[in-house]
Amino acid sequence: MxxxxxxxxxxxxxxxxxxxxxxxxxxxxxxxxxxxxxxxxxxxxxxxxxxxxxxxxxxxxxxxxxxxxxxxxxxxxxxxxxxxxxxxxxxxxxxxxxxxxxxxxxxxxxxxxxxxxxxxxxxxxxxxxxxxxxxxxxRGKYNFKVRRETLQFPDLPDNFDGFTIVQISDVHSGSLDNREKVEYAIDLINKEHKDVILFTGDIVNNVAEEMHPWIDTFKKIETPQFGKYSTLGNHDYGEYIELSPDAKAKNFEAIKALHGQIDFRLMLNENVKLKKGNQEIALVGVENWGHNFRKAGDLKKASEGLAKEDFKVLMSHDPSHWAYEVKDSDLNYHLTLSGHTHGMQFGIEIPGFIKWSPVQYVYKQWAGMYEHLGRYIYVNRGFGFHGYSGRTGIWPEITVITLKKA
Known part of the structure; x- marks a missing residue:
């Protein structure tokens, strides 16, 4: 072939x-x-x-x-x-x-x-x-853009009015080749007012060693009041190279350990409650679930103990998960954060005029905010790059989302 x-x-x-x-x-x-x-x-x-x-x-x-x-x-x-x-x-x-x-x-x-x-x-x-x-x-592959969104929800707990999320996704550390530019992006993250930082997967291309030169750099991401959380992407399972079963298992464990080494809590089909005063919202993190990729994500397991009335933010790397399992779920996931597509690193975006990339013929939700019956998904365009060493028209992204009481 x-x-x-x-x-x-x-x-x-x-x-x-x-x-x-x-x-x-x-x-x-x-x-x-x-x-x-x-x-x-x-x-x-x-x-x-x-x-x-x-x-x-x-x-x-x-x-x-x-x-x-x-x-x-x-x-x-x-x-x-x-x-x-x-x-x-x-x-x-x-x-x-x-x-x-x-x-x-x-x-x-x-x-x-x-x-x-x-x-x-x-x-x-x-x-x-x-x-x-x-x-x-x-130059374009490091042309970082901070994109801001404000979402209003009638059932957002009052204490979380103005709660701010910073999202990054798809670091692909094995592709990074300019420390100064990466540190500039870290500075952009640290300058933002934020309550929590969420990383939605793909910390490497294939193996844990790719991240080792960058651990000290990403540890510089300051930890906000409600912490730093992460989940896995399809590249974090080491399935795109030839490894023996034993080497593959060791590599997977090493990749999971990377998240703790940069002070992120890796969520593996689980949820945590973020509490503010006597109120709380649920943060749900699933492993990768992709319509055309590995389906390790278990939404039911990740949502154990949660009710429909709980306000929920879901981290799921592949946006096809939202399309196939999340957006019509009876549990009502208010906001889903994804990445994966990179916007194909190629396209045209002129706000208010045009938003196009070849990847839109594969993913209906491929970059930015989408809504279905009051439930939202935001697809981050990615921090790093993969496939080819460049970005044209679809720039690397740091997302800032503010939740407001409607």
Whole structure:
């Protein structure tokens, strides 16, 4: 299957390269410049295929593989856009040639020459994602945004009016590579007025050792009055690399221990009561439950002792859990906090105008706040990054949610 994937990728790149070179050849006339482009492009493609061919599934994602994926995307996507524009011109050229032949008005070759304007337009169109992705790879992945939401509930206990939650998610410590930027994000968290901090999973990519260089950094997150709590994400089970059963079990225990090492209480299908005076709200934490991923979360077990009337905040890493089990539950979970999607680290968000990412075709709830019959879910866009070393349009996030009495 992996080999078939490489073959398909090779065909796709070949088509994109043919059209891209035709566009450049129309615009750039010096032969040496054309040959320089061929040499550079061939070198990049060779490196990409060499990196994929030497990928070790026993190790999983590494910083090298993350950068290789970023290089592939920044190479492939702009060239595919050029190919689409140039293909459109070819359709027009074929139609024009056919029409002129049938009507007897053709002069010269069957296909008219390519127009320089179309080639320039194709290159201009491709420049937008190229420059956007270049920014996303070099700076965007640490372009942290503090996003604020205020929610009103008629049944929120009076003492919790103004209660503030800070949420982070998807640290993916194995991908992080800039300590100064990460410490800046920690400072942003510490500057916020907050009553509790909640971390909704994916502390690593694959193994506990990825977090070891970052433990002292994340321990700097100050503990507010009501504490720091966390839960597990799909990557925290070590299932995306090849490990023996014994090594996998030890790795899982080590990953769970990481949460205590950065002063978070890891919640494993359980709940705690946060008390303020003579009133309380319930914080519920489930293990990962994903419609297409591991279903270790046990909502019934996690909610033992709770009644429908209790005000509840649920931590569940995968937002599909809310869609399939939570939003229509008779226990009435007021607010669910999730992550997981990262907003695919690629999309367009202009508040009030557009909010789009390819991931929305997989997850209905993929970034930000959603509501169903007075029950809410907030999907954090993620603190770190995974899959490729960059973010374009969907920036890393620190969420601040304030609960208000309606």
């Amino acid at each position: 992996f080999r078939r994937g490489l073959i398909f990728l090779g065909i796709l790149l070949l088509i994109a390269e043919i059209y891209t070179f035709q566009a450049l050849k129309t615009v750039i006339k010096p032969r040496w410049a054309q040959w320089l482009y061929i040499a550079v492009s061939a070198g990049v493609i060779f490196y990409i295929f060499y990196s994929f061919a030497s990928y070790d599934s026993r190790v999983g994602q590494t910083k090298k593989s993350l950068y290789t994926m970023a290089l592939l995307l920044i190479t492939l996507i702009p060239k595919l856009l050029i190919a689409i524009v140039m293909l459109g011109e070819d359709i027009v050229r074929i139609f024009t040639g056919t029409y002129s032949t049938v009507t007897g008005t053709r002069q010269g070759d069957f296909l008219p020459e390519r127009r320089r304007f179309v080639s320039l337009m194709a290159i201009g169109v491709a420049a937008v994602p190229f420059l956007s992705m270049l920014y996303g790879i070099t």
